Amino acid sequence: MIRLVVFDIDGTLIRTGGAGVAAFTRTGEEAFGIRNGTGHMKFAGRTDTSLVREFFTGHGIEASPGHFARFFAHYLPVLEDLLGRHEGAVCAGVTAFIDGLRALPVPPRIGLLTGNIRRGAEIKLRHYGLWDAFAMGAFGDDNECRNELAAVALERGRGLLGPALRSEEMLVVGDTPHDVACGRAVGAKVLAVSTGGATHEELAGTQPDWLVTDLTRISATEFAR
Numbered sequence: 001m002i003r004l005v006v007f008d009i010d011g012t013l014i015r016t017g018g019a020g021v022a023a024f025t026r027t028g029e030e031a032f033g034i035r036n037g038t039g040h041m042k043f044a045g046r047t048d049t050s051l052v053r054e055f056f057t058g059h060g061i062e063a064s065p066g067h068f069a070r071f072f073a074h075y076l077p078v079l080e081d082l083l084g085r086h087e088g089a090v091c092a093g094v095t096a097f098i099d100g101l102r103a104l105p106v107p108p109r110i111g112l113l114t115g116n117i118r119r120g121a122e123i124k125l126r127h128y129g130l131w132d133a134f135a136m137g138a139f140g141d142d143n144e145c146r147n148e149l150a151a152v153a154l155e156r157g158r159g160l161l162g163p164a165l166r167s168e169e170m171l172v173v174g175d176t177p178h179d180v181a182c183g184r185a186v187g188a189k190v191l192a193v194s195t196g197g198a199t200h201e202e203l204a205g206t207q208p209d210w211l212v213t214d215l216t217r218i219s220a221t222e223f224a225r
């Protein structure tokens with residue numbers, strides 16, 4: 001039934017201990033001269049590109065391609081630096097859940113559906129030794145709108161698995177109502193985990209297909225075909 005599993009990153013696979021937000025804030029200061037410029041912003045479940053646009057708009061900076069490029073060129077090495085200074089972790093059950101998916105008789109392909117830009121996703125997941133687990137991904141620099149990213153993930157999944165891949169054969173795993181909404185936007189199944197940016201009750205209100213407090217609470221065999 002499930003042929004493709006795509007994971008959100010922050011709050012779902014890993015918690016960076018604040019390194020991601022701190023990297024945004026430091027970039028705003030060092031590359032654009034805005035001190036503490038992200039205090040009003042809500043990061044969970046958002047795409048990096050939409051966050052940078054909000055930062056620019058909020059501080060009267062033109063949201064030009066050159067400014068986006070400058071932001072991310074500065075952000076990536078800062079992120080790498082801060083990941084080593086903040087105490088983060090792989091979320092509970094992630095490694096066993098992925099191993100369990102791979103051990104299924106007909107294992108699904110495993111990918112990413114994240115608001116992180118691709119290089120940011122790679123830096124974060126390499127830091128936690130997870131990057132090589134993923135065969136494909138849809139990233140925050142593919143589309144600024146998270147709901148559109150689900151369509152990108154499905155299209156790339158079809159590139160791997162063939163054009164017959166149906167949307168309900170894709171499982172989106174995420175930690176915020178934004179993840180649930182983006183899975184729903186393409187008709188995918190959704191597994192919500194309350195290890196990150198939303199409470200269990202908030203996620204329950206979005207009616208995901210599965211809802212667990214962390215990935216130790218569900219077996220990959222649930223998705224066996």
Ligand SMILES: [Mg+2]
Pocket residue numbers: 008009010011012044045174175176196197
């Ligand atoms: Mg998340």
